[in-house]
């Protein structure tokens with residue numbers, strides 16, 4: 001399937017989900033997750049009009065950067081080892097996987113300007129998942145204050161791999177609730193306007209629950 005055709009179908013589902021939840025389509029940004037696919041396929045996604053691309057490994061991002069350079073807005077969406085920060089810091093506009101102070105310290109050290117970071121939250125509590133438990137997120141964000149190169153742009157989560165719509169919905173709803181708690185802190189370094197949630201199998205539910213960034217790989221560019 002051409003990316004363009006997949007995109008049309010996804011766009012229709014996004015529009016319907018926005019309509020159901022009284023949201024505006026332009027509140028929802030599609031990030032094409034290109035981690036499984038070739039550079040050519042990533043280029044095809046970009047040419048189809050998707051300006052935000054996501055990669056979960058530093059070498060994957062660097063390989064695609066060689067060709068696409070800074071034309072797309074790059075999102076780093078995978079768990080990030082501190083020693084890899086220097087490889088992506090001047091390329092990724094958003095880091096979706098901030099989950100510990102040691103990583104914040106490394107970003108602080110390597111960044112020239114403040115970096116848009118999303119704090120990754122393990123809403124479901126599954127042991128296999130990265131991210132902070134919900135109860136720890138507010139104090140974690142408070143402790144980021146001295147790190148002047150970190151801007152908490154939002155929160156990110158990965159929902160459990162399930163077809164249980166109620167479970168998915170409650171997971172996304174909890175992240176939205178947490179976002180509101182953080183916005184109430186009114187910290188200038190933590191505007192927390194973004195909610196990065198929803199993947200190929202659950203993005204319509206995520207949109208209904210407030211997603212502003214959906215990360216789509218399989219359904220858009222394939223595996």
Ligand SMILES: *Cc1c(COP(=O)(O)O)cnc(C)c1O
Pocket residue numbers: 033035056077078158199200201215216217218219
């Ligand atoms: C791979 C990946 C995605 C995309 O998953 P699909 O199910 O293929 O849409 C989204 N977010 C993260 C963090 C990923 O690693």
